[in-house]
Amino acid sequence: DAGITQSPRYKITETGRQVTLMCHQTWSHSYMFWYRQDLGHGLRLIYYSAAADITDKGEVPDGYVVSRSKTENFPLTLESATRSQTSVYFCASSFGQETQYFGPGTRLLVL
């Protein structure tokens, strides 16, 4: 099915563990984004990518790593998860400075 998908949809992990959240889009959009959504903070940009092998920091990048070896995939890795990284994570994509399309989100709980 075409669109933008995220996996897993739900994840429980422990402090200190490495976690990777996956994002895949089938539109060949050049831009991809990772946001986190927290009560009281709204949606905040973590990292974004303008094309394969091009990534840049957003508002809250600390503790996260991204890569983009293929246009369609944009994984987000928490190298050593902390409780403060408990959140809902959204991936999005767009052709340019136009409409962004969001994935369904991943709910992450760090114990």
Added chain:
Amino acid sequence: GIQVEQSPPDLILQEGANSTLRCNFSDSVNNLQWFHQNPWGQLINLFYIPSGTKQNGRLSATTVATERYSLLYISSSQTTDSGVYFCAGHIQGAQKLVFGQGTRLTINP
């Protein structure tokens, strides 16, 4: 600073009512977009509206870029319109969206 501010923060209406949501944005923000986050958490893009007016069914949006505001109109509200409405704009010269804090809309039957 870079700001996107939405009002009101909460709005409770009866089914069938009309509503207007406002978004003010600072000089360094452009290319406004409106999103709806439904009660299940899904974010749906409603409008990409840098300026002017667009309509889609019962929803319409107007952005007056020179006065730094955008309005989202919902007519004949339905319970399925409930959720949180976000406006967001690009930081000028960058590909980063900055979001407002949202307006939580509750439509009661």
